[in-house]
Each structure stands twice: as C-alpha cells, then as structure tokens.
Amino acid sequence: MKQILLVVYTTLLTLILNAQNVGIGTNAATEKLEIKGGKLKFTDNGEIISADPYHRILFRRTENMLELREWGDIIFSSGATDSNATNTMIIEKQRKVGIGTSTPNNASILDLTSTNKGFLLPRMTAAQRDAIATPAPGLMIWCKDCGDFGQLLSYNNKRWVTTTNQTPDSGTPTDLSVGQSFRGGVVAYILQPGDPGYEPDLKHGLIAYPTDFTDTAWFNGSFNVVGAFSTAFGTGKSNTSLIVAALGNGNYAASLCDKLEKSRYIDWYLPSIDELRKLYNNKDLIGGFDNTKIYWSSSESSNFQAIGLFWNDGSYFGVGKNNLGNVRPVRNF
Incomplete structure (x- = not known):
C-alpha cells in the first residue's frame, strides 16, 4: 500500500512540475525556473548547457575564466526587452564582429556602423608614444602634441x-x-587659462610671421560690408575666411x-584686433615691427572702415579700408 501511495505521489508531483513553473525563493514563478535573490553557485567548474552540445556557458573556476561556447552567432542586445531585441553588437561564427550593425561587411573582421559617433583611437603625447615598447606594424594612435593640433599616426615597422x-x-616643447x-615663424603668444582652446597640459598659442607685408590696403577697391565684425581672440581665422570669400583674390x-x-x-x-593686441604686447620679443x-x-567696423592698431602707442580704432598699413600674418599652434 505504501509503495502504491509513493508511486501515485511521485506521479502527481511530476505532473505538477511539468505543468507549472518552479520557483526558488518565490511562490509566484512566471518562468519554468525562477530564482529570487541569492546565488547560483558552482563549488567547482560548472556548465550551463542547452539540449544539444552547441550552446553552453562554462565556469572554469580553476583557470579564473568564464567561457562562452556558441556554434552560431553571438548577439549582445543593450537596452533591449522581450519585445525590443535590437542587437548592438554581433560576433558571427565566420569570425566577423559588428558593432551597430547586424550584418558585418564580409570583407571586414570588425565593422563599426554609426551615423552620429566615430571611432576614437588611444590619445597620447609624443613622449608617451615613444615609450611604447616594440610597437607592432600598423599600430595607430592620435598624438595630442604632434603638429599644431595633434596628428593621426601609424607605425610602419621602422618609424611613426x-x-x-x-x-x-x-x-610641442614644454619649455x-x-x-x-x-613652425614657420616666431611664437607670439601662449594661451593662458580662460583663453579659447587653452589646455593645462599642452601649450597652444599664436605664431607670427617673421616679417611684415608693407603698405597694404584692407580692401580690394570696393567699400563693402563683408561681415567680419568679430573682435575677440580666436576669431581672426574666421574673419579672414569671410573677407576672402567676399572680396576674392587680390593683394589686400x-x-x-x-x-x-x-x-x-x-x-x-x-589676426583679429584682440589677437593683434597680443602681438603688440609682446612686440619686443617677437621683433621686426615698424613703430x-x-x-x-x-x-571690420563698417563698410568704410576696419580696425587698425597704431604701433607707436598701441591705440586702435576704425581706419579707412583704402589706407595703406602693415600686415603681420599669424597662425595657430
């Protein structure tokens, strides 16, 4: 009789388990197996496997390693829900990786796809670059202090x-x-805190051409407003572009x-007037000016005038664009 009851009980329990969800730590399981709180612990190496041997997660404790084995593709869906499984990264079984695409290009081992983000290389100074031990051919970096505003570099097995x-x-030298x-001229000004483009760990500033263009008019013969009204430090380059676009070619x-x-x-x-004033303040160190x-x-100040700086006393105000003055070109570093 006891054996019959045990068989009946076991059969009923099996039917219940097969028909319902199983909960550990909860009596309201909504999945076949639901664990609330706590941990799923392997005391040694362990595996989570599917019904076939082609999909498994291995906990290789003795090697301090977690291994994911998958016969097909591996998809990572960041920020996804059951109804919104948009993949953000895929590792295909053909050994192609796609980020931002579910179909990596067949010719690539890594395909990055985006319309609003770029690929950011490691950024370092020239000194940090040179400290890389035995760089591999094809290694790429962004050198922050190479050139005037940084340079994209690669190693060709002999040099960068x-x-x-x-x-x-x-x-850029620290001293x-x-x-x-x-770099083509004379250092005229080094950016200070508060200046546009200032970086505490890199030196930037203005380079002045070594000599002047003399007896030069501001305009090309026509009194027109070109819209180059900016006076602030850092606006000379955009002013120049506006002037040249409006007035065209010439020797102005x-x-x-x-x-x-x-x-x-x-x-x-x-230079803008504020940039030109920096040159005036350092005129003795720069050299070559005519007082x-x-x-x-x-x-520009109007259709008839642009701002000129009188080198004998540093005063500045609107001057007729047809007047002849000196020009000292500058560039940034």
Whole structure:
C-alpha cells in the first residue's frame, strides 16, 4: 500500500512540475525556473548547457575564466526587452564582429556602423608614444602634441608616420616661450587659462610671421560690408575666411595672409584686433615691427572702415579700408 501511495505521489508531483513553473525563493514563478535573490553557485567548474552540445556557458573556476561556447552567432542586445531585441553588437561564427550593425561587411573582421559617433583611437603625447615598447606594424594612435593640433599616426615597422607617410612634427616643447622660432615663424603668444582652446597640459598659442607685408590696403577697391565684425581672440581665422570669400583674390591684407605659404605651413590668417593686441604686447620679443605704422586687424567696423592698431602707442580704432598699413600674418599652434 505504501509503495502504491509513493508511486501515485511521485506521479502527481511530476505532473505538477511539468505543468507549472518552479520557483526558488518565490511562490509566484512566471518562468519554468525562477530564482529570487541569492546565488547560483558552482563549488567547482560548472556548465550551463542547452539540449544539444552547441550552446553552453562554462565556469572554469580553476583557470579564473568564464567561457562562452556558441556554434552560431553571438548577439549582445543593450537596452533591449522581450519585445525590443535590437542587437548592438554581433560576433558571427565566420569570425566577423559588428558593432551597430547586424550584418558585418564580409570583407571586414570588425565593422563599426554609426551615423552620429566615430571611432576614437588611444590619445597620447609624443613622449608617451615613444615609450611604447616594440610597437607592432600598423599600430595607430592620435598624438595630442604632434603638429599644431595633434596628428593621426601609424607605425610602419621602422618609424611613426602621418597619414601622408610623412615624419610627424615633434611634440610641442614644454619649455616653449614667446620670441622663440617655431613652425614657420616666431611664437607670439601662449594661451593662458580662460583663453579659447587653452589646455593645462599642452601649450597652444599664436605664431607670427617673421616679417611684415608693407603698405597694404584692407580692401580690394570696393567699400563693402563683408561681415567680419568679430573682435575677440580666436576669431581672426574666421574673419579672414569671410573677407576672402567676399572680396576674392587680390593683394589686400586678408588675401596676402590667406595665400601665404612658409615652411610648408599654409594656414596663416589676418589676426583679429584682440589677437593683434597680443602681438603688440609682446612686440619686443617677437621683433621686426615698424613703430611708425598702422597694422591691420581682420576686424571690420563698417563698410568704410576696419580696425587698425597704431604701433607707436598701441591705440586702435576704425581706419579707412583704402589706407595703406602693415600686415603681420599669424597662425595657430
């Protein structure tokens, strides 16, 4: 009789378990197996496997390793729900990885897809780059202090080169000072806290062309408003672009700066009045100025006038665009 009852009980329990969900720590399980709180603990190596041997998670405790074995593709769906399983990363069984795409390009081992984000390389100084032990051919970095604003570099098994296969500019010296010859001209000003573009760990600033263009008009013969009204530090380059776009080619102040090339540097511009004042404050260290002349800024004041700085006393105000003054081009570093 006891054996019959045990068989009946076991049969009923099996039917209940087969028909219902099982909960551990909960009596309201909504899945076949639901564990509330606590841990699922393996005292040694363990595995979670599917009905076939092609999908498994291995807890390899003795090797301090978690291994995921999958015969097919592996998909990671960040921020997804049961009804919204949009994959953000896929590892295909053909050994292709896609991030932002579910169909990595067949020719790639890694396919990154986005319309609003980019690929960010490791960023370092030239000194940190040079400290990399035995860089591998093809290794790529962004050198923060190479060139004027950083350079994209790769290692070609002999040396670091730019994207045009040129030797990169050396890092900006930490002891750089006003008056020092540097990258096509003379250091005219070094950015200070509060200046646009200032970085505490990298030196940036203005480089002045070594000599002046003399007896130059601001305009090309027509009194027009070009919209270059900005006076602030950091706006000279945009002013110059506006002037050249409006006035076209010629031998006027902004154009002479814009088409200037020296020591392969072609990004010279006519300084704004606030930038020109920095040059005036450091004129003795920079050198080569004429104290009897007016120097043009790129800052326009009206259709007839632009702001000129009188080099004998540092005063500045609107001057007729047809007047002849000196021009000292600058570039950024």
